[in-house]
Amino acid sequence: MIDILLISSSAERSTHIGAQLEQSGVAYRLRTLHGEARQLRAYAAAIKTADLLIVDDVDLSARELSGFEEVLAQAHLHCMLVTPAPSTSLLMAAMRVGVRHVLSWPLDDREIADALTHVANKKNAGLRREGRVVSVSSCKGGTGTTLIAVNLAYTLAAQRDKRVLLIDLNQQFADASLLVADKAPPATLADLCSQIDRLDAAFFEACVMHVHANLDVLAGAGDPVKAAELRPAHLERMLTLVREQYDAVIVDVGQSINPLTIHVLDHSDTICMVVRQNILYLHSGRRMLDIFKELGYPASKVRVVVNQYDKNAQISLPTLEETLGAKVAHKLPRDEKHANDALNHGIPVVTAAKGSALAQGIVLLAEMLWPVVAAPRKGVLSRLFATRANPLQQLKTEH
Template identity: 25%
Template sequence: MNSGKVVIFERDKESAELIKTYLSEFESPVCDMTFENYEEGLEYVLQTHPQIVVYSETGNADFDRKTLTSFKENNISTIFLSSNYTTNLVIQALRAGAKDYLSKPVIKKDFFASIKKCSAENVKTVNKSNIISIFSNKGGIGKTAIATNLAVEFARQTREKVVLVDLNLPLGDVTTFINIKPSVSIASAVEKASHNGAEAVLNACKQYKNTSLYVLAEPIYMEETHVMTPTHIYKLFEYLRESFSYILVDLGTSVDKMNLKILELSDLILLVSIVNLPLIRNCQRCLDLFKNLGYDEKKTKIIINRYLENDEIKTEDVEKVLNQKIYWKIPNNYFAIMSSINKAMPVCELNENSNVTLSFSGLATKLIEDVIAKDVVYS
């Protein structure tokens, strides 16, 4: 788990040490500063804007209330600590703006839960970037076609910075749809980046033509020593979130540790299927898995690719089997997609009026609207 920067306000040395020990167990160093002098600490926090403050009560209720309120106004999550637990004190602290309340001595399990709660809040309010994963546990059904064309549309419609990440490892195929020449492996870029900076990762992202779209793809011959792990994924997303508003991910088909980490960290999952009974059943299995993993229902959107108007199996039948509404249907257009692959160009650049171009554009608009409307639920 990672939590961003944490500042501690604590006069009791033993308690401060205990919290620092807990924080040292996080993946990256998170304890920024510890203050015994609260006035100094207050000035520091308002200048540096850490994500979380662990604040032990001073005994001066008025001072504590004002400080908690000013932290809240600055979007800083506060965990309030006190030795005298009373319902009244808890209510007062929460009303003043604390995100959570813990009694001293702080128990590790409670502290971790509290940090997790604050980190999740920060993702929602401070960091507005969204990770959208395109997934299916079967290959050859259009994940890469959808990921690349959607990424182009997201950049065109929002004009914000968008990155398309090829995590279909080790043999990604984004470059079959979009002409980009990657130079370094994603894993080695993540390894090179120090915990403070994301330069190596950002340098590995190639700008697509003159647009706000960047592509992070694997080179064809990935060095064998650089294998991605779930920790790499965590760091990679952390770096990308700093620079991009939308992070679109093209995944492989296996339900392994790596892909599960990507799916867990995603704000939205576009689960792709085609109308064909075995594939719909597979889709159903994925939905069951996501449910068992505790993902919110709204996190997964069903996308039907290669849709044919007169298909024997109707949309309603599919929805019945899946017990979920279909979010979007992309028409079958073999020629448009094949010529896009042959030229390594997104379909909207080749044929702006084709039914697939219009469909990708409509899907992007709907997703952007939903994300903006905060339809996105974090799991």
């Protein structure tokens, strides 16, 4: 059950929003107040007891958001703005003051239901999680780290019901967010790190792109100049926070080995090193595994994944393992059709081509990294009583 406070400047629209909330399928309690965004401070006491604040104001401008920062910082809740055709400056200002959702009027039923589900999931999730960090890295560009990271994240979120965060750490031209959504992210890793002193759960929420009820994406820096401003200490602070908020944190590290990526690899529970059956990958792949050894990573931390696997390729699996000096933990088949179709539609392969060998390979990789915990077996006594109870049950129903 989530507690919603709706502050609306129009009785007619607040009735309409109320009706749309009802259709969301999420359990909630609603309080409605008549007012405008610029009067927000006056409602601070009511806001403090809510899980979600919805502010509906037709005349909202970036300037009127100044009071929001103070109120939201004290309340630690999700805030949704509803306004016709929000401008880019309004969106940016909203993000800066910690507003998580900006929806345009008239409201889309689906969008509001998704936002409510997200708030409810956050509330039900409890306060602390034990997020496992898995980095997906490679020794060369174009290996498939982004495809693998995105699909792994989607599988864990949609099929395994885990709360997942995907971080795009690519420092050249980050593109992971394009594979899962056709909208611009509210902020990038560089934006977040440039305001690292403000980092808390609410600010983080405002920076991530919410692409599924269980999956958030933190977009990459966008260009190498912005990426150069990232510092290991920023990432350390962010990883400490997100480990508590998510079950799984997948980092698309890409191909760079530098102080920044090494910092993330140090803090990862597992590294998936992606290679292909090609002489260039073998050479740099071997070098990369040597660097991992020099960094002191135990062999069990690194899993070699062969992408675009072809059993007829000149470099066979035994040759590859011998050259790398490591066992291959998993293989993903080459499937250009489904990989390209999914890419062009901005939908993950595991959704767009669920039955394909590539999608199934990703699901198996997710199982390898996050083994499904079997339900505990029943004890001897409960099994004994269970078998005795059945005949009695049968007799009862027969009479």
